[in-house]
Amino acid sequence: MNIPILETERLILRALTIEDADAVFKWVSDERVTKYMPYNTYTSIEDVTKWLSTVVKNENTYNFGFVLKDNNILIGSGDIGYNTEEEAWDFGYNIRFDHWNRGYGTEAAKAMIRFAYESLNARCFSANHVVDNTASGRVMEKCGLKFDHYGECSKFDGTQTFKAKFYKGYINASE
Numbered sequence: 001m002n003i004p005i006l007e008t009e010r011l012i013l014r015a016l017t018i019e020d021a022d023a024v025f026k027w028v029s030d031e032r033v034t035k036y037m038p039y040n041t042y043t044s045i046e047d048v049t050k051w052l053s054t055v056v057k058n059e060n061t062y063n064f065g066f067v068l069k070d071n072n073i074l075i076g077s078g079d080i081g082y083n084t085e086e087e088a089w090d091f092g093y094n095i096r097f098d099h100w101n102r103g104y105g106t107e108a109a110k111a112m113i114r115f116a117y118e119s120l121n122a123r124c125f126s127a128n129h130v131v132d133n134t135a136s137g138r139v140m141e142k143c144g145l146k147f148d149h150y151g152e153c154s155k156f157d158g159t160q161t162f163k164a165k166f167y168k169g170y171i172n173a174s175e
């Protein structure tokens with residue numbers, strides 16, 4: 001997958017690489033971040049390296065690392081890809097806990113949406129979050145999505161299932 005470099009006011013979004021394993025481990029090993037994510041909390045850098053090696057080969061989803069322009073630190077990651085069930089461009093994100101609530105999640109999500117809109121002809125977008133994960137719902141709303149329906153989401157290994165809010169909508173990212 002050819003992952004472009006995107007720029008926002010405070011962030012560079014770029015392809016993740018295997019060399020990012022140490023930085024990624026900082027948030028994927030943190031239960032405050034992983035609680036409502038589909039993956040389980042990571043306990044070893046080797047497992048993060050394995051995950052990154054699948055990401056760099058992924059041909060279906062655009063995965064981005066979110067890097068602070070100021071100091072070049074990788075503070076999070078996200079992805080966007082076409083979801084055939086939803087018939088929409090689905091996106092997700094996670095940010096290092098010590099950088100929450102400073103607008104980075106919204107800034108990065110908007111950049112992924114704008115990229116998909118401008119370069120992939122994406123018009124309809126979707127995302128979902130565990131009901132209790134209110135901050136993620138705020139990010140979706142701030143990106144212009146509207147609540148669509150309730151459903152469920154589960155951990156990849158099926159160990160936990162949560163009630164979730166599904167959002168969907170047409171976004172005009174040229175505005």
Ligand SMILES: CC(C)(COP(=O)(O)OP(=O)(O)OC[C@H]1O[C@@H](n2cnc3c(N)ncnc32)[C@H](O)[C@@H]1OP(=O)(O)O)[C@@H](O)C(=O)NCCC(=O)NCCS
Nearest residue numbers: 033093094095100101102103104105106129134135136138
């Ligand atoms: C979801 C996440 C990416 C948001 O990132 P962020 O950089 O903190 O997001 P932003 O700062 O852009 O926006 C957060 C919004 O949620 C609000 N918020 C934060 N905690 C909240 C809470 N407990 N209840 C209600 N709103 C909350 C903030 O006030 C802000 O809204 P505002 O701009 O209207 O004030 C981050 O919390 C995260 O990584 N969570 C763990 C991983 C995750 O759950 N990812 C999403 C899976 S669906």
